[in-house]
Amino acid sequence: MGRAPCCDKANVKKGPWSPEEDSKLKDYIEKFGTGGNWIALPQKAGLKRCGKSCRLRWLNYLRPNIKHGEFSDEEDRIICSMFASIGSRWSIIAAQLPGRTDNDIKNYWNTKLKKKLMGLVNLPNNSQRKPPPFPSSSHQNQPYPISQPLLSSLYNTSVSSFDPYVSFPSNYYSSNPSLFHTQENFLGGNYSSMQCYYGKDQNSNNVLMFGNEGSCTSSDNGSSNNNHIKQEDMGCSAFQSYNLGNGGFEENENFMLNYGSSSTSTTGCCGYFEETSPLDYVVEDVKQLISNCGTSNNYNNGSNSFFFFNNNNNNNNNNSNINIDENKTQEKVMYFY
DNA sequence: AATGGAGCCAACCGCGGTTGC
């Protein structure tokens, strides 16, 4: 036989917590702790609530040092970088933000930050309508402006030097942002920051470029095409953007991810941007999660997905025809088509 | 002032992994 039933579901209250209930729960836990048993706690505390509900209320609202209110730019950066690396693993992300709960971060992402990020693509008149379809548009040879506050916020660039039209490649490589960190950064391994740029390359492709300090740009040697991987070249490289509504991209606009390649770099996916230096992965599980993206139909199937795979079985996973410029192994380019 | 839509967020739901019996 198993354990006793957790609670009398017919006799538990649901819905918003009253101040009295909050007080009872808080007082009880402060005096006696949770005892490691949430199911038994409500009865002991004199609450007609399910243990799950008590746990949620405590963790998300009542426990000490909970931080409410605005998220800082630094918190934004952490959330963005971690989301880019591991997706919607909110509890892991929350662990990096003292005082923030996974629920808070999840809500913040869904309601604000996601839209804020997609504000990267605004039209010159600052309207919120979405950019014209890629790649054919009157702006084909002109990069979309990046929202100034967000850019300065995320990239630590000074507003005075802000160029609303980011040419690609551009001298943003010389700045020192740390938007996207590699996985091992927040997991306790070697710190390595990466930069993120939005713009157009010399072929007017819409790109997000990820690179780290010291990455050379396409213009450095005039061989900009060498590191560009077309969708048909990569068996698991086709991304779709999340449908972000106003100001965002429509579904089925594909992201293309160009992984910097070298003898030490392997094919990654799903927003995990691998460094070219030898990687000592601290958490193999997460790596597995990332690498599994291409074998499951999508990475984050829910509405919170930022990118997810469009697994294309017609492709043969053979990257041998990709022309790699070994001098640019630290560039990571994401294409929007 | 009334109303409807959008945004926000606390709370619930359901699932997968873990644990106790």
Add this chain to the structure above:
DNA sequence: CGCAACCGCGGTTGGCTCCAT
């Protein structure tokens, strides 16, 4: 070993508030 409950998580929902019309 298998079943059932616990636990924690991510996704979703519903109600409240704000704001534009």
